[in-house]
Amino acid sequence: EDGHAEKEKLSNPFVNALLTDLYQVSMAYAYWSIGKHNDKAVFDLFFRKNPFKGEFTVFAGLEECLKFVRNFKFTKDMISKMRKKFSWPNKFWDWLGTLDSKGVKIFALDEGSICFPSCPLLRVEGPLAVCQLLETTLLCLVNYPSLICTNAARHRLAAGKNKVLLEFGLRRAQGPDGGMSASRYAVMGGFDGTSNVLAAIEYGLVCKGTHAHSFVASFKSLDEIKVKGIEGKEGVDFVAKVLHWRKILGRVNTNEGELTAFISFAQAFPNRFLALIDTYDTLNSGVWNFLCVAAALQEIGYKPVGVRLDSGDLAYLSCECRRIFREVEQKHGCVSFGKFTIVASNSLSEDIICDLNRQGHEIDCFGVGTNLVTCKSQPALGCVYKLVELNSIPRIKISNEVSKVNIPGRKQVYRLYNKDSEPVVDVLMGTDEKVPEVGERILCRHPYNAQKRVYCVPTKVESLLRCVFDGGDIKITFSSVQEIRERVTSQLSSMRSDHLRQINPTPYKVSLSSKLYTFMHKLWQEGVPIREIC
Numbered sequence: 001e002d003g004h005a006e007k008e009k010l011s012n013p014f015v016n017a018l019l020t021d022l023y024q025v026s027m028a029y030a031y032w033s034i035g036k037h038n039d040k041a042v043f044d045l046f047f048r049k050n051p052f053k054g055e056f057t058v059f060a061g062l063e064e065c066l067k068f069v070r071n072f073k074f075t076k077d078m079i080s081k082m083r084k085k086f087s088w089p090n091k092f093w094d095w096l097g098t099l100d101s102k103g104v105k106i107f108a109l110d111e112g113s114i115c116f117p118s119c120p121l122l123r124v125e126g127p128l129a130v131c132q133l134l135e136t137t138l139l140c141l142v143n144y145p146s147l148i149c150t151n152a153a154r155h156r157l158a159a160g161k162n163k164v165l166l167e168f169g170l171r172r173a174q175g176p177d178g179g180m181s182a183s184r185y186a187v188m189g190g191f192d193g194t195s196n197v198l199a200a201i202e203y204g205l206v207c208k209g210t211h212a213h214s215f216v217a218s219f220k221s222l223d224e225i226k227v228k229g230i231e232g233k234e235g236v237d238f239v240a241k242v243l244h245w246r247k248i249l250g251r252v253n254t255n256e257g258e259l260t261a262f263i264s265f266a267q268a269f270p271n272r273f274l275a276l277i278d279t280y281d282t283l284n285s286g287v288w289n290f291l292c293v294a295a296a297l298q299e300i301g302y303k304p305v306g307v308r309l310d311s312g313d314l315a316y317l318s319c320e321c322r323r324i325f326r327e328v329e330q331k332h333g334c335v336s337f338g339k340f341t342i343v344a345s346n347s348l349s350e351d352i353i354c355d356l357n358r359q360g361h362e363i364d365c366f367g368v369g370t371n372l373v374t375c376k377s378q379p380a381l382g383c384v385y386k387l388v389e390l391n392s393i394p395r396i397k398i399s400n401e402v403s404k405v406n407i408p409g410r411k412q413v414y415r416l417y418n419k420d421s422e423p424v425v426d427v428l429m430g431t432d433e434k435v436p437e438v439g440e441r442i443l444c445r446h447p448y449n450a451q452k453r454v455y456c457v458p459t460k461v462e463s464l465l466r467c468v469f470d471g472g473d474i475k476i477t478f479s480s481v482q483e484i485r486e487r488v489t490s491q492l493s494s495m496r497s498d499h500l501r502q503i504n505p506t507p508y509k510v511s512l513s514s515k516l517y518t519f520m521h522k523l524w525q526e527g528v529p530i531r532e533i534c
Contacts, residue, residue, distance in 0.1 A: 010067045011184075011202070012177055017074045017099075018082070020136040025082075028129040029092055037095075037129035042389035042410050045122040045138055048403055051150055051378045052350070055505040056495065058153050058488055059121050060185050061145035062111035065138055066474045072101040072134065102472035103127050104134070107465040109413075112149070112188060112484035114491040116510045118447060119413050119426050121146075121383070123465060128390065135385045144178070145185045147381040151350075151372055152189025153488055157500055158353040161489075164365035166208050167194040168345060169373030182373035188484045195367075203481050210308060210343075211265055216279040219260040230267050233300050239263060241296035248332065249295075251288040255280045259289040266293045266304075273297055274305040274341065277321075282312060287321050295334055306341030306364070314344045315359040322362035341365060349376070354502055396523045402448050407512065408523055416442065417460035422496050425456055425509040426464070430516050436461050444511035447520070454509070 010016075031037040050057050074082075074096045083093060104126035109115055121142060124131050152165075159165055167186040173179035183199030193206030200207035222239070230238040242263055246252055258280055266273045273294065277286025287307065294304035309317050321342055329337035344356075344363045349371035356363065370376065386406045387395050394408035410431045418424050425444050427436065436442050438461055446452035468476045479487070498506040512520065 010071065011064060015068050015137065017072055018078050020133060024133050024136055027132050029088055031129045032092060032095055037127060039128040040391050041126065041128040041131045041387060043124045043131050043385055044120040044388050045142060045383060045385045046118055046120050047381055047383045048117050049382065050117060051147055051381055052154055054154060055499050055507050057115050057146060058149040058189055059109045059113045059115045059146055060111055060149035060188055061142040062108055063478045064141045066469055068137055068141060069101045069104060069106065069134060069469055070474055074099060099130055100472065104130060104469065106469035108468045109464050110487065111479060112487035114495065116426055116508050118407060118510050119428065120411060120465065139383050139385055143381045143383045144181060147375050148182050148185040149189035151375050152186040152191050153492060154350050155353065155368060155372060156190030158350045159366055165191040166365060166367045167191050167372060168367040169369035170196045172370040173373045178373065184481060186372060187481050189488055190485060205481060210274045211276055213276060213279045216258050216261040216276065219257045219264065221256050222260050224260055225263060230270055236300055238267065238296060241299060242292050245292045245295040249288060249291060254285040254289050258285055259292065262289050262293045266297055270297060270302045272305055274308060276308045276310060278309055278311045282317055283320055287324055291328055298334060306343065308343040308345060310345045315356050315361040318342050318344065318362040343367060394523065396527055398524060398527045405524060407447060407520055413464040415462040415464055416456050416458035419459050422494060425511055427511050427513060428516060429513040433513060433515055443514045445514060445517040447512050
């Protein structure tokens with residue numbers, strides 16, 4: 001039982017029934033006071049527009065949502081604190097303390113699924129008051145994770161599948177919670193690892209990092225080196241070998257403090273020596289000091305890793321470093337020096353990586369921080385949570401903004417594929433409708449534009465929403481971060497490239513069945529009074 005409880009433990013201790021907006025509790029009180037609190041409700045959680053000017057989103061946060069719902073409860077301590085802040089009748093507080101999630105049923109996409117506007121990510125069914133009280137927390141647990149995961153996926157598309165992507169954003173994240181979430185969901189979205197030690201431990205992530213400019217600046221001269229040898233190589237004067245290579249390479253005027261720092265770092269980490277080379281002068285000092293140490297390491301049987309660039313013209317500097325590495329390999333017989341890893345950092349973003357691709361570069365690994373974890377180009381996804389059915393009667397929210405008219409009723413989402421196994425349209429249908437079949441000619445209608453409609457004869461039909469929570473219990477086995485990462489990669493690889501391109505991507509079709517379209521527009525018309533103008 002302890003192991004089961006540990007698996008359902010929330011990552012953040014602030015996530016509990018009190019993490020909500022006051023108006024949720026106010027509505028619960030109003031429902032309770034008129035006896036409406038147990039009405040059978042259905043809510044959809046969805047978003048209206050893809051982020052980052054793109055045409056896809058990655059759904060994330062499901063595990064934390066289900067753990068929250070599983071543990072949903074107003075404890076005596078919580079109610080005691082609320083009573084000091086708010087004035088409601090004693091009977092309401094007594095009733096609030098009886099609430100739990102045993103009457104709630106949730107259908108959801110798989111975490112890491114590619115998703116699109118208007119399609120439910122979660123369908124939440126249960127007593128009206130309880131479902132209402134879940135709203136704010138569920139939105140909080142989906143909005144940021146999905147945004148980060150999507151941002152990471154877009155960085156992966158920009159970098160390409162063969163480059164290494166590392167998340168370096170902890171110091172710039174919106175607090176510890178943002179830093180932990182960013183590391184977790186960045187890897188889900190396609191990053192290879194993180195610099196965040198705690199996140200790596202908690203979520204089983206690859207942890208990577210080298211050193212900062214301060215490490216280099218802390219050394220001044222070779223006299224500071226007290227130990228001349230190196231771990232695992234008894235009797236070897238490592239410093240002498242480095243200085244010998246300095247003469248061979250003809251670079252005796254490089255910054256001595258920087259060379260001392262590199263020697264010291266190599267002595268500490270001979271098996272993973274990767275140096276930050278732009279503290280003073282990248283091409284006239286840093287790269288040559290690195291090569292002196294790298295050549296000495298290789299001579300005694302170690303395999304140096306590479307360099308990191310954190311400033312300047314990254315495309316040009318990476319190309320020049322690669323050229324120098326290859327020249328040294330050819331001239332001095334230093335095997336594989338031309339294949340050293342070149343890491344780039346310095347306020348990288350999706351746009352900058354795309355620019356580097358256009359310029360041409362020799363970067364193998366991108367360390368992305370601020371622009372990834374803060375989602376600087378779009379700080380919020382904008383998920384919403386809308387009532388779509390009450391007591392088996394579909395409900396609709398009408399707005400002067402057409403895009404804010406929600407799609408009523410309990411729905412399932414079907415993804416239809418073409419003969420090339422590419423998804424071409426997501427169709428929303430009422431759960432009472434016949435499931436679409438392979439080879440069937442299906443009319444797919446735009447939710448709001450009567451002129452936009454297509455026929456589709458799918459070669460594959462995929463039902464997207466499945467039951468993940470029922471009767472107070474989680475009904476799925478949680479996937480690991482790596483498994484979700486693979487799901488994201490797989491689903492993106494199945495998409496048409498024009499849906500994924502950075503500039504002017506083709507919108508992916510989200511449609512309604514003919515029956516749902518007709519019903520929605522009938523309900524829409526009935527809900528708007530006819531004005532009298534004369």
